[in-house]
Amino acid sequence: MIDTIIFTIPKTQYSEKLVLNNKIFSTNTNSTSFKTFQKEKGAYGYFPKISIVKRATSLGLQVYLKVEASLPKLIYGNNIEELSDAHLNQVALSLLKMIQSVGIDLTVDDINNAKVSVIHYSKNILLTKGYTSRFIIGELSKIDIRKSFDFSKIKYTNDGQSVYAYTNSHSMVIYDKIADNNKPVKRSIEKDKYACNLPKDIEILRFEIRLCNRRKIRDIFKQIGYTEDVTVKNIFKSIVSRDVINLYWNNLIKNNHSVIYATPEKDIDILKHVMLQYGTLKIKNALYLTALNSIARNGNGLKELRNIFVSVANDRTWYRIKSDIKKLGQIENSKNTREWLVLIENSLDTYEPIKINSP
Numbered sequence: 328m329i330d331t332i333i334f335t336i337p338k339t340q341y342s343e344k345l346v347l348n349n350k351i352f353s354t355n356t357n358s359t360s361f362k363t364f365q366k367e368k369g370a371y372g373y374f375p376k377i378s379i380v381k382r383a384t385s386l387g388l389q390v391y392l393k394v395e396a397s398l399p400k401l402i403y404g405n406n407i408e409e410l411s412d413a414h415l416n417q418v419a420l421s422l423l424k425m426i427q428s429v430g431i432d433l434t435v436d437d438i439n440n441a442k443v444s445v446i447h448y449s450k451n452i453l454l455t456k457g458y459t460s461r462f463i464i465g466e467l468s469k470i471d472i473r474k475s476f477d478f479s480k481i482k483y484t485n486d487g488q489s490v491y492a493y494t495n496s497h498s499m500v501i502y503d504k505i506a507d508n509n510k511p512v513k514r515s516i517e518k519d520k521y522a523c524n525l526p527k528d529i530e531i532l533r534f535e536i537r538l539c540n541r542r543k544i545r546d547i548f549k550q551i552g553y554t555e556d557v558t559v560k561n562i563f564k565s566i567v568s569r570d571v572i573n574l575y576w577n578n579l580i581k582n583n584h585s586v587i588y589a590t591p592e593k594d595i596d597i598l599k600h601v602m603l604q605y606g607t608l609k610i611k612n613a614l615y616l617t618a619l620n621s622i623a624r625n626g627n628g629l630k631e632l633r634n635i636f637v638s639v640a641n642d643r644t645w646y647r648i649k650s651d652i653k654k655l656g657q658i659e660n661s662k663n664t665r666e667w668l669v670l671i672e673n674s675l676d677t678y679e680p681i682k683i684n685s686p
Contacts (some may be wrong), residue, residue, distance in 0.1 A: 328410050328680060329570045330535070333396045334438075334559055335380075338390040339434040344381065359612055368387075368475040373400035373646055377429055383431045384504065392431060395445075396422060398563075404455035407451060407504060409529065409680035415563045431560055432486035437558040445545060447537045448568040451504055452674045458667045460503035462530055466667070467501060467580065492579075495535070496543040499575050503591035525683060532671070536575050569678040576675060619651060 362379040367389040375396030382389045397404040401421045402414060410418070420433045426433065454460065467490055489502030505525065538544045544557050551570040598617045602608065608616075622632055636645050 328449070328565050328678075329398055329446065329563060330406050330449045330471070331395065331445070331447040331537075332443055332559065332562070333393065333395045334441040334443045335394075336392040336433060336441045337439055338392075338655050340419070340432050340437050341392055343431055367385050372395065375425060377426055387442065387661070392426075392433075394422065394441075399438075401425075405683075406449070407508070407525070407681065409449075409451060412563070412565050413679050415560060422673075439558065441559050442541075443544070443557045443559055443562050444541050445537075445539055446562055447535055448571045449533060449535040450568070450572050450675060450678070452532045452534070453681060454532055454667075455670065458670065459530050460506065460532040461488055463667055463671070464501060464503065468666075479563065493537075496540055497538050497547070498539070499579065500533075500535040502533055503534075503672055504531040505529060507533075515683055531681070534572055534576070534675075536571055538571075547574065550574060565678055569675065576672075581672070594618075597621075605661065616651060618669070619648070 342584060364377045375394055378393045380391055380393050392632055397406055398414075398418050399410055401418055402410060416435075419438045421436055422438050423433070426438075448589070449519055452461070467644055487502065488506050490657070491502075492499045508525075534627075538547055544562075548554070548567075551574055555568070597620050599614060601613045601616050632648075633645060636648070
């Protein structure tokens with residue numbers, strides 16, 4: 328549903344007590360000072376990052392409270408188990424208690440109406456029928472998403488256990504949640520780990536969409552038709568999380584690469600489908616599409632095919648080929664979709680929260 332958020336509250340909406348013994352002061356070269364309050368993990372379990380920020384701007388000195396928190400960790404102590412819409416009040420009360428513990432007075436309404444600047448929407452997918460995260464990530468690595476959503480970099484890390492597409496304003500991470508949970512902090516995607524008693528041999532594939540500034544949040548919300556203000560209470564909705572993750576899934580994977588993820592057929596059968604769908608197509612073009620279908624499915628898929636074309640053709644040629652691959656996707660029978668893809672799409676559609684330790 329939702330994992331990490333960063334929100335801010337202006338100085339006019341809170342008061343700061345003088346009895347603060349747990350402060351760390353730091354100043355950087357941008358004339359911004361941070362006063363960060365920390366607690367020992369043992370005292371509260373998970374504790375969010377709470378800071379008072381003073382920033383010199385052209386409009387004068389701005390002072391505000393900044394809170395960064397993984398919301399599932401507030402409630403469950405981990406982010407494998409997922410929240411639902413019903414947890415909003417519990418989350419707000421937990422945040423209020425922790426913020427007040429460092430000497431800052433405010434209300435639940437102040438938290439619910441706080442402006443959000445960063446959101447990490449996520450979905451943990453429980454894999455069944457013998458499928459593993461590593462296998463599915465291997466299949467996803469066959470697609471070419473470099474230009475999609477204006478991502479500047481794509482990384483496949485940890486021996487095929489994660490795929491990471493990113494720019495400064497947003498990113499998408501798909502990874503093996505259980506393998507990552509067992510890795511040393513320096514090698515893991517999740518840096519702030521807490522114990523979670525998991526069943527033996529459980530497989531969880533995690534999707535995470537990270538929207539890193541308000542402009543990007545508004546842009547993505549506009550694309551899903553969501554027009555509410557970007558506040559804590561308005562972004563804490565499973566339907567919004569579902570629509571954001573499905574927007575990325577559909578645009579990056581499902582809509583553009585269905586041919587790769589259909590159940591394999593013999594080349595002669597594909598040729599028959601092509602000629603049936605496009606009756607006026609010349610035989611050499613039908614053979615070209617059939618060969619393209621075979622190449623796209625095998626090896627490293629579109630990623631490898633693109634690498635071959637980079638040295639001998641320009642982007643224009645490549646996108647013409649991708650357009651032809653879409654044609655192939657249009658003739659695939661939806662009943663032939665690979666089983667693991669159906670499993671993922673059902674999970675993204677129903678969007679039921681995962682519960683491991685809790686009833």
